[in-house]
Amino acid sequence: MEIIIHRGATQIGGSVTEYRYNGWRLFVDFGEQLPGTPVYVQLDMEGLTKGDLSKSAMLITHYHGDHIGNIHQIPMEIPVFMGKLGIEIQKITSNHLKEVDRKQACLLERLNKAIPFEAGTAFEFGPFEIMPIVIDHSAFDACAFKIKTDDTSVFHTGDFRTHGFRSGKFLKAIDKYIGKVDYVICEGTNVKRSDAALQSEHDLQKQLEAEFWQYKFNIVYLSSTNIDRLFSLYHAALRIGIPFIVDSHQKRIMDAVVKSDHIWAKSSLYKYGKCKPMVLKYDKDNPGEHLISEKFIAFLKQKGYVLIARSNPRFDHLIDKMPGESKQCYLSMWNGYVSNPASPSYNKELAAALGKGYLYRHTSGHCDMKNLRKLFVQLSPKAIIPIHTDAPEAFAKLFNDQWPVRLLQDGDLFILHSKKLF
CATH class of the missing domain: 3.40.50.10710 (Metallo-hydrolase/oxidoreductase)
Incomplete structure (x- = not known):
């Protein structure tokens, strides 16, 4: 399996990640960049917005704009998979805003063709076996994915936290539905606040x-x-x-x-x-x-x-x-x-x-570093790749005492090996 972080290797928001295997492409999220992002990048991606689309699909982790905000740019023939309730909530929002925001009208049209999945039930797209699990985030029905091919397994966290109302069941769900994996593709939003005491x-x-x-x-x-x-x-x-x-x-x-x-x-x-x-x-x-x-x-x-x-x-x-x-x-x-x-x-x-x-009166929708470490211990990956972070080097410094942390740049292609690294 191969991975390309098209956007998100060194910034929070605007996430787009691609997994490739034997000519098939599985994309995760297609979000807007956040206001104030230093470099604006307009993406035009082979297999997603142009070229041969016959072996491509999109997974959406949740309905926040920095993860779903550009899916209206995806041609209709590409299947878009998302949690059922997440689709409904975003459709309510887009329908509410469509008269004042043309983009929301386009999002609504695209969501009408979205394919709902059921968390805890694996499904397949080409050579990819996908297991979605519901995670705790400030967006309801947010999901993480185990993505598996013949040679490699990956856990793609999406955005998540461990201090919400249901977070006590998170590691149990990991044990039941995910198990051990070769790689973790992990959000690092709060890496600059590694000592923050997040209020539950x-x-x-x-x-x-x-x-x-x-x-x-x-x-x-x-x-x-x-x-x-x-x-x-x-x-x-x-x-x-x-x-x-x-x-x-x-x-x-x-x-x-x-x-x-x-x-x-x-x-x-x-x-x-x-x-x-x-x-x-x-x-x-x-x-x-x-x-x-x-x-x-x-x-x-x-x-x-x-x-x-x-x-x-x-x-x-x-x-x-x-x-x-x-x-x-x-x-x-x-x-x-x-x-x-x-x-x-x-x-x-x-x-x-x-x-x-x-x-x-607020608390973050993202995980603290102490509980990220607990997740990594349970998943026991061969390596970790941070995304959705503006401090990847700090992320590596925190965790490379126990796991190899591979830092990619946007657009880099990296081969995910099943063999142990280093």
């Missing part, structure tokens, strides 16, 4: 619940597709007995999870309690505005609320009308969006909406 989702939920007790009027800026965080905040508000308010788009995403037959959706975390989320309505007489009546204002003034918000004029106008002279705002996503006005990632609308007194 459970502890973050407890912290926010305590703050919802303290503050009556709460506004949380949060990605609508961060399913774990959405339901975590919903159940925190439910236990306190205050209304949890979302817009219709956020509610459609929550409903998709609640109604799903996904193995994780069986958990009580993803079920509605006695009081379902309250859904904002649009004002038919004032396009672009949410409807907020005097009765609704009086109700919220008495009960308090947790509002899941986005930084746009519609929410800004709504928040101005909602009760509470002292509203507590929270940022529950990456703080790089508001920390540096000179950064390409800076979102001035979000920064303005948050104001000065917001609380930063």
Whole structure:
């Protein structure tokens, strides 16, 4: 088997990896580059966007834009495989945005042809045997893959973490479905934060619940597709007995999870309690505005609320009308969006909406280095190849005491041997 990291060997985001064997090609992810990436690379790849496409397929790990954002460039004859619920969540998002973003309309069209797989059930494409397993990430239904041919086995991690609600079962799933492998192709997003103590989702939920007790009027800026965080905040508000308010788009995403037959959706975390989320309505007489009546204002003034918000004029106008002279705002996503006005990632609308007194309440969607080591011990690879990292040399320094770490450059072709290296 051969591997080419078309993009992602030295950057976070924009991931595209290719596996080759006997003339067949299996690609993993085709993502957008993140804002501020030093070098923009427009990819035109043999077997994916041009040339002979008859022996090519694409695997998608999850629906974040830096992994799925360019799949509309893939010709329709190439099969695209993705988790069933992940497809549905992205289709809801793309359908919501298609009128204002032509690219989302193209993504929706491509996703309508996507082929769902079932985690824990192996399938084949040409000479490749593929075993998908569900992993914990800030995207629901994210998957990692064991990719096996006659001569080699690889574990492609995708983005994952070990401090989410379900992470305690991760190594058991590795043992059951993956076993030992020859290579690990591993994300290294947090390598520069190797000593970071990452807060667990459970502890973050407890912290926010305590703050919802303290503050009556709460506004949380949060990605609508961060399913774990959405339901975590919903159940925190439910236990306190205050209304949890979302817009219709956020509610459609929550409903998709609640109604799903996904193995994780069986958990009580993803079920509605006695009081379902309250859904904002649009004002038919004032396009672009949410409807907020005097009765609704009086109700919220008495009960308090947790509002899941986005930084746009519609929410800004709504928040101005909602009760509470002292509203507590929270940022529950990456703080790089508001920390540096000179950064390409800076979102001035979000920064303005948050104001000065917001609380930063977030935890990473990526693994820490201590638990990466535990994964490597269990997989017992002959070598590791880092991707999705802007510090590959630091990654190698951390782990080459126990395993060979092969550092590739974008576009390099590397032969994956089944024999032990070094």
